[in-house]
Amino acid sequence: MTEPQKHQITDKDGNATKDRPWIFRTYAGHTNVRKSNELYRNNLAKGQTGLSIAFDLATQCGYSSDEDIAKPEIGKVGVPINTLDDFAILFDNIDIAEVNTSMTINGTSMWLLSLYVALAEERGVPIEKLQGTTQNDLIKEFLARGTYVFPPEESIKLIVDMYEFCLTNVPKWNPSNVCSYHLQEAGATPVKELAYSLVTAITVLDAIKERNCFDEEEFERCVGRVSFFVNAGMRFIEEMCKMRAFTQLWDEICIERYKVKNPKYRRFRYGIQVNSLGLTEEQPENNAWRILIETLGVTLSRDARCRALQLPAWNEALSLPRPWDQQWSLRLQQILAYETDLLEYPDLFDGSPVIESKVNDLKEQANAEIQKIMDAGGGVEAIKNGYMKSQLVVSQADRMSKINSGEHIVVGKNRWTDGIESPLVRDSDGGVFKVDPESAAETVSALAATKANRDDAKVAECLKTLRETAIKGDNMMLASIACAKARVSTGEWTATLRDVYGEYRPPTGVEGQSLSIENETLDTVREKIKTFMDTRGHRPRIVVGKPGLDGHSNGAEMISVAARHAGFDVIYFGIRLSATDIVQSAIEEDADVIGISLLSGSHNEIMDQLFEELDAEGAKGKVPVVLGGIIPQADAEALKEKGVSAIFTPKDYDLMEVMNRIMDIILAHDAE
Amino acid sequence: MQTNPLNENQLNQLNQAAELKKLPIAKLISLFENRSEGTAQQRHDIIHHINNNPKMFTGKGVTIGFTGTPGAGKSSLIAELCKTLTKNNDLRIAVLAIDPSSQSSGGAILGDRTRMHSGSKNRNLFFRSQASNLELGGITHNTFQATRLLRYLFDLIIIETVGIGQNEIDIQYMSDHTFLLMQPLAGDQIQFMKAGIMEIPDSFVVNKCDEERLARTSYHMLRASLKQSKLIILNAKDNFENAAKDNIFLTSATKNKGIQELAEFIRSIQRNHLNEDDFNENNLNENSQSKGKKPKDIESFYLQKAIQELYGKFGLGILSQKHDSLKQLSGYEEKIAFATTAIEQQILRR
Numbered sequence A: 001m002t003e004p005q006k007h008q009i010t011d012k013d014g015n016a017t018k019d020r021p022w023i024f025r026t027y028a029g030h031t032n033v034r035k036s037n038e039l040y041r042n043n044l045a046k047g048q049t050g051l052s053i054a055f056d057l058a059t060q061c062g063y064s065s066d067e068d069i070a071k072p073e074i075g076k077v078g079v080p081i082n083t084l085d086d087f088a089i090l091f092d093n094i095d096i097a098e099v100n101t102s103m104t105i106n107g108t109s110m111w112l113l114s115l116y117v118a119l120a121e122e123r124g125v126p127i128e129k130l131q132g133t134t135q136n137d138l139i140k141e142f143l144a145r146g147t148y149v150f151p152p153e154e155s156i157k158l159i160v161d162m163y164e165f166c167l168t169n170v171p172k173w174n175p176s177n178v179c180s181y182h183l184q185e186a187g188a189t190p191v192k193e194l195a196y197s198l199v200t201a202i203t204v205l206d207a208i209k210e211r212n213c214f215d216e217e218e219f220e221r222c223v224g225r226v227s228f229f230v231n232a233g234m235r236f237i238e239e240m241c242k243m244r245a246f247t248q249l250w251d252e253i254c255i256e257r258y259k260v261k262n263p264k265y266r267r268f269r270y271g272i273q274v275n276s277l278g279l280t281e282e283q284p285e286n287n288a289w290r291i292l293i294e295t296l297g298v299t300l301s302r303d304a305r306c307r308a309l310q311l312p313a314w315n316e317a318l319s320l321p322r323p324w325d326q327q328w329s330l331r332l333q334q335i336l337a338y339e340t341d342l343l344e345y346p347d348l349f350d351g352s353p354v355i356e357s358k359v360n361d362l363k364e365q366a367n368a369e370i371q372k373i374m375d376a377g378g379g380v381e382a383i384k385n386g387y388m389k390s391q392l393v394v395s396q397a398d399r400m401s402k403i404n405s406g407e408h409i410v411v412g413k414n415r416w417t418d419g420i421e422s423p424l425v426r427d428s429d430g431g432v433f434k435v436d437p438e439s440a441a442e443t444v445s446a447l448a449a450t451k452a453n454r455d456d457a458k459v460a461e462c463l464k465t466l467r468e469t470a471i472k473g474d475n476m477m478l479a480s481i482a483c484a485k486a487r488v489s490t491g492e493w494t495a496t497l498r499d500v501y502g503e504y505r506p507p508t509g510v511e512g513q514s515l516s517i518e519n520e521t522l523d524t525v526r527e528k529i530k531t532f533m534d535t536r537g538h539r540p541r542i543v544v545g546k547p548g549l550d551g552h553s554n555g556a557e558m559i560s561v562a563a564r565h566a567g568f569d570v571i572y573f574g575i576r577l578s579a580t581d582i583v584q585s586a587i588e589e590d591a592d593v594i595g596i597s598l599l600s601g602s603h604n605e606i607m608d609q610l611f612e613e614l615d616a617e618g619a620k621g622k623v624p625v626v627l628g629g630i631i632p633q634a635d636a637e638a639l640k641e642k643g644v645s646a647i648f649t650p651k652d653y654d655l656m657e658v659m660n661r662i663m664d665i666i667l668a669h670d671a672e
Numbered sequence B: 001m002q003t004n005p006l007n008e009n010q011l012n013q014l015n016q017a018a019e020l021k022k023l024p025i026a027k028l029i030s031l032f033e034n035r036s037e038g039t040a041q042q043r044h045d046i047i048h049h050i051n052n053n054p055k056m057f058t059g060k061g062v063t064i065g066f067t068g069t070p071g072a073g074k075s076s077l078i079a080e081l082c083k084t085l086t087k088n089n090d091l092r093i094a095v096l097a098i099d100p101s102s103q104s105s106g107g108a109i110l111g112d113r114t115r116m117h118s119g120s121k122n123r124n125l126f127f128r129s130q131a132s133n134l135e136l137g138g139i140t141h142n143t144f145q146a147t148r149l150l151r152y153l154f155d156l157i158i159i160e161t162v163g164i165g166q167n168e169i170d171i172q173y174m175s176d177h178t179f180l181l182m183q184p185l186a187g188d189q190i191q192f193m194k195a196g197i198m199e200i201p202d203s204f205v206v207n208k209c210d211e212e213r214l215a216r217t218s219y220h221m222l223r224a225s226l227k228q229s230k231l232i233i234l235n236a237k238d239n240f241e242n243a244a245k246d247n248i249f250l251t252s253a254t255k256n257k258g259i260q261e262l263a264e265f266i267r268s269i270q271r272n273h274l275n276e277d278d279f280n281e282n283n284l285n286e287n288s289q290s291k292g293k294k295p296k297d298i299e300s301f302y303l304q305k306a307i308q309e310l311y312g313k314f315g316l317g318i319l320s321q322k323h324d325s326l327k328q329l330s331g332y333e334e335k336i337a338f339a340t341t342a343i344e345q346q347i348l349r350r
């Protein structure tokens, strides 16, 4: 045996070795349970060890596929789950005692976990064998992702219920996963990402402590179950430092705040999805390089290397990825892990004064921000008073302003924009994935069949117990599992709890926000607004609406802030509204234009609803409607025929130009 | 100013508005908010027509104002009140919510709808946002103008002001009853007294009293402050159960507490104003400072405000000289036209 050298990693016998690669993940699920089951079985056959399940928005928000609000969304961005019968098909021929199942589910986490536990019990699988994660971070749902269901306090209460239940009954389950990923996608700077996600972890652990349901040893184990889901953007050196800062800050919090003695339970365990916000619609092939660079930030440094990695695809800003697109991204991970020497070295950056200084700087700023929030009442309070949300909008507005001014360079977007068209988008499908619109019928009829066959008295009894347990404030897990077995539906479980807990709309964060854009286009727009005011006697009014269950709020927020900056009066009242809400509001406000933002792929169905509502009120054609978001080129013509005056997509980043076009539409409409 | 009969379009619009159809009401509000020339005549004609057809326009338009610090929960509380007040379908309610405009662009983000469960098809509830247009006072000339119309269509008009700071107290001129909304234990109470704002409200609401303990302490604190300030005479003994007797309400908009009681109180205000002749302050509250505000007072307040905005002190001077001639005129548009002409003439003469 030779003496190991500093550049080598050694095994426990002292021999030079190399690390095992991180876990390669593919986030998947769409259409219906049968199709998704095929997809998962294929992936597992290819050697993938874990499942990462995407649910459709109705399931995430707690509606069954037979409810009106769910219909446009069935199977669009994930798999729809209504009852235990659906779960049985989704996991058909998949050994749930073996597989690690990660579920991107939040507002309805407890319900989905209950279904999984019920499935195991019906299959005779001991539930202590189940392993996986429910994302279940509600704070970031209120801040960035939008699939919350209950008010903040009740949301936290349900998370604590799950920790309490899982620690003894399903010990290998991660009841929740603290997410900073979505915060960066909503605009967070590295400091805000660090601070707000750590505040989230503190909020959950404090609530668990307050319940006082664990002894010291159990509580340590519980802290050990907290894992993180983090983002990594283009500034990859800073991102690497952010990961180091995360690790250190978490260790400090575990020691100081929670007195965790066992280092194993203090380890910062994290998975990564790299940044998608910066991936462009323009010259989409460039995104492949961006994804690679972002990956470096979370793999280069051994001490801050992720445990699992999931990558977006080159066509991120066009549509959901097709199987080939996902494969191409997976290949990147395999090449990095297996063709290079990355995994042979100890940490490359230990001792670098540059890195250390940067890490300390991030830590210091993050600590100050954490302290500020804790002093002002903690995480739940900072949701309710809108502080964190408006901070995210501040950063997003800053980012957009800089892209607009050219200070923040994005190749192919605001620099080097001329180029040869990519052959990738010349595929017959235009590089775009589409869910078969007929497939929803299968889901709806399966639900009808389950409802016809179940024991209604049993369902009523289980829902009654569920309600009573909620009113009493007891742990909800057992009552939920009983509901699952009785074939209660997702919508029924959620509606019962909504009735007890109430609903909540978080602050939108846009009030008082501004942009720092000063350019000629702005002058032109303000000139047009002045003309409008002179003839019409009021400022142009825009109603910015987010109909349906789509939670992508960035676009609507930026458009609202931009419109105010230009001089519009803006009516914006948040996400998850119905077409009726928006149309009625636009009518009451006598809007000069309605601006709809949709990124969830349900634009065709929802725009139909919107125009029907306008028609019913005798307002169709009386107010112009513009649409923005992820709208595939192929749908544009039909949408315009339905009555959409203009369509804006991510390439329309020049906000004052967007306002200019909207003003032209208003003025032209006026002239008619 | 001459008075023209309404044309067929105008008549249609107005008749549909009387049936509470939303689109025509919205268009009419825009007409009343419209500041460009030529629209005054239309407003004048419409008000004239309404006054000549009282059977058609049955709204009683009792106006309730909610003012208070930003974020105190005005919108949330109004939303809950509206839910309760529209339940029996016997009250027609319009809500006007005012938000601040941007100093630099003049534009505004009107976000009060976030809290309202608005945009419903229920014709008995109409919600409209207004921008402050950088006017001081917490409400705007547009609020006044919209109210002139809405009072003929609705039974209750609820106004949410911009969060108050200094000088933002115009709501008292506009509303038949003004509520000052506060948050518990925020030191607000003391602040208000210092700023002299305690003089405005007819009633106090401490919102965000999610738990009874908080409601009780808030009540005792507020009562103590009021007693010390001697600005109003307190009726009841220091007894939480009798808070309403001193026009103090403890509510939680999110936990739905105290809403029913406040809604009942608002109903009683509305009933008491139904017939001005029957109006009996004692029914409302023996010592309340609430006086049924006459539309005429409001008009002259806004007339002055509008003239001051356009012509400053100079305009106000002339306005007071013309006091007697103005009294002869009946409509607001007529008065403002008269005053403007008089002032313009003076300017020309100088």
Ligand code: B12
Binding pocket: A054, A055, A056, A057, A077, A078, A104, A143, A144, A145, A146, A147, A181, A182, A185, A186, A276, A277, A278, A279, A280, A315, A316, A317, A318, A319, A320, A321, A544, A549, A550, A551, A552, A553, A554, A555, A556, A558, A559, A594, A595, A596, A597, A598, A599, A600, A601, A602, A626, A627, A628, A629, A630, A648, A649, A650, A651, A652, A653, A654, A658
């Ligand atoms: C950021 C992001 C998120 C963030 C959202 C944060 C937030 N609060 O907004 C997070 C991480 C939370 C998220 C989550 C999800 N996402 Co996402 N997300 C994105 C991403 C990367 C960028 C969108 C964005 O914010 N861009 C920045 C803003 C400023 O641009 P914009 O919205 O495009 O708006 C511009 C124009 O489109 C236009 N515009 C937009 N709206 C309007 C309105 C008007 C009136 C006007 C005039 C103009 C206009 O002007 C704006 C300014 O330039 C896109 C992919 C991409 N690169 O576009 C995927 C994407 C939209 N997401 C997608 C999916 C599937 C999801 C999930 C549903 C996944 C899942 N199954 O759970 C979740 C659930 C979210 C939910 N509740 O609905 C898909 C949608 C697929 C589809 N339509 O078919 C996309 C396309 C990614 C992909 N390729 O798969 N996402």
Ligand SMILES: Nc1nc2c(ncn2[C@@H]2O[C@H](COP(=O)(O)OP(=O)(O)OP(=O)(O)O)[C@@H](O)[C@H]2O)c(=O)[nH]1
Binding pocket: A384, A385, A386, A507, B069, B070, B071, B072, B073, B074, B075, B076, B077, B112, B115, B162, B163, B207, B208, B209, B210, B251, B252, B253, B254, B255
């Ligand atoms: N805990 C608690 N929170 C409340 C209550 N009422 C309102 N809130 C919260 O307080 C915040 C502000 O509420 P709004 O109704 O928007 O307050 P506002 O006074 O209309 O605010 P501005 O119009 O911005 O001045 C929101 O987050 C509400 O959810 C309440 O009774 N209890």
Ligand SMILES: [Mg+2]
Binding pocket: B074, B075, B076, B111, B112, B160
């Ligand atoms: Mg408000």
